[in-house]
Amino acid sequence: MAALENRPFVKMNGLGNEIVVLDLRDGPLAVPPAEARALARRDVLPFDQIMALYPPESEGTSAFVRIINCDGSESQACGNGTRCIALYEAGRTGADHMAFESVAGRLDCTVAPEGITVDMGMPRFGWHDIPLAGPVADTRAIELQAGPAEAPVLRGPAVANVGNPHAIFWVDDIDAVDLARFGPELEHHPVFPERANISAAQILSPDHIRLKVWERGVGLTQACGSAACATAVSAARLGLTGRRVTVSLPGGDLVIDWRESDDHILMTGPAEFEFDGRLTADMLTAPADRPANAGAA
Numbered sequence: 001m002a003a004l005e006n007r008p009f010v011k012m013n014g015l016g017n018e019i020v021v022l023d024l025r026d027g028p029l030a031v032p033p034a035e036a037r038a039l040a041r042r043d044v045l046p047f048d049q050i051m052a053l054y055p056p057e058s059e060g061t062s063a064f065v066r067i068i069n070c071d072g073s074e075s076q077a078c079g080n081g082t083r084c085i086a087l088y089e090a091g092r093t094g095a096d097h098m099a100f101e102s103v104a105g106r107l108d109c110t111v112a113p114e115g116i117t118v119d120m121g122m123p124r125f126g127w128h129d130i131p132l133a134g135p136v137a138d139t140r141a142i143e144l145q146a147g148p149a150e151a152p153v154l155r156g157p158a159v160a161n162v163g164n165p166h167a168i169f170w171v172d173d174i175d176a177v178d179l180a181r182f183g184p185e186l187e188h189h190p191v192f193p194e195r196a197n198i199s200a201a202q203i204l205s206p207d208h209i210r211l212k213v214w215e216r217g218v219g220l221t222q223a224c225g226s227a228a229c230a231t232a233v234s235a236a237r238l239g240l241t242g243r244r245v246t247v248s249l250p251g252g253d254l255v256i257d258w259r260e261s262d263d264h265i266l267m268t269g270p271a272e273f274e275f276d277g278r279l280t281a282d283m284l285t286a287p288a289d290r291p292a293n294a295g296a297a
């Protein structure tokens with residue numbers, strides 16, 4: 001029997017970032033990577049991340065959240081998914097303020113008609129925080145490039161950790177960048193021992209950035225909240241923007257405010273319920289894993 005069989009799920013999205021919420025607070029249960037991969041199949045329940053809710057571990061939090069990418073790997077942060085679980089929890093309890101906890105720390109959330117705000121905590125910029133494979137003096141621009149050696153298409157990204165690792169390449173025209181071509185090799189580049197989320201960012205003005213993201217463990221997505229945060233703080237560090245910016249992703253806009261008083265990053269944007277249901281054995285089992293005679297009368 002599949003571990004998650006018969007569990008209720010809620011399908012949501014944050015700017016088109018496809019999220020499945022699994023509320024496992026009534027009995028902690030691991031999410032087997034093979035079941036996550038089977039569920040993510042295009043004709044089953046395609047998602048970018050599962051947000052799995054477990055019983056809270058710290059006072060004042062509603063749940064401990066684990067984040068699972070569609071390749072079965074685990075992440076430490078998911079901005080769009082966090083807005084989704086905030087909306088889910090608000091619907092369940094009626095509360096408009098709540099906090100979750102992840103392996104990266106506490107996530108305070110506010111649900112308001114104009115948007116859901118998540119306090120994503122403080123960014124980290126040390127080479128060992130990202131992490132990078134070895135010492136780098138200045139993480140505002142590291143030595144890394146993609147494309148032909150004599151005429152690189154992408155070069156010198158900023159790197160930041162906002163719970164999870166990000167590399168941001170600054171480009172003049174985001175539409176001219178084929179991130180699907182360069183994303184896989186950069187995600188797996190040896191400079192990133194834990195892989196990385198790869199972004200191409202175009203600065204439109206001191207308060208507006210366009211962004212495309214190749215997500216670690218997923219691929220191209222409509223939006224990535226943590227990448228928007230990592231990009232905003234990296235742009236501000238470089239003096240390319242101020243500390244409050246709108247980040248426009250293919251799926252829509254996020255407002256990112258890198259608060260001066262405590263260096264916390266506040267991310268504001270929407271989240272949507274789509275539908276709910278129950279997981280079945282068929283959804284959790286990839287065809288290749290099924291017995292050869294499955295389906296035979």
Ligand SMILES: N[C@@H](CCC[C@H](N)C(=O)O)C(=O)O
Pocket residue numbers: 017048049069074075076077078079080081164165197215216217218221223224225226227
């Ligand atoms: N979609 C997310 C980021 C999800 C995690 C990422 N793929 C990783 O492995 O770090 C977001 O909205 O932040």
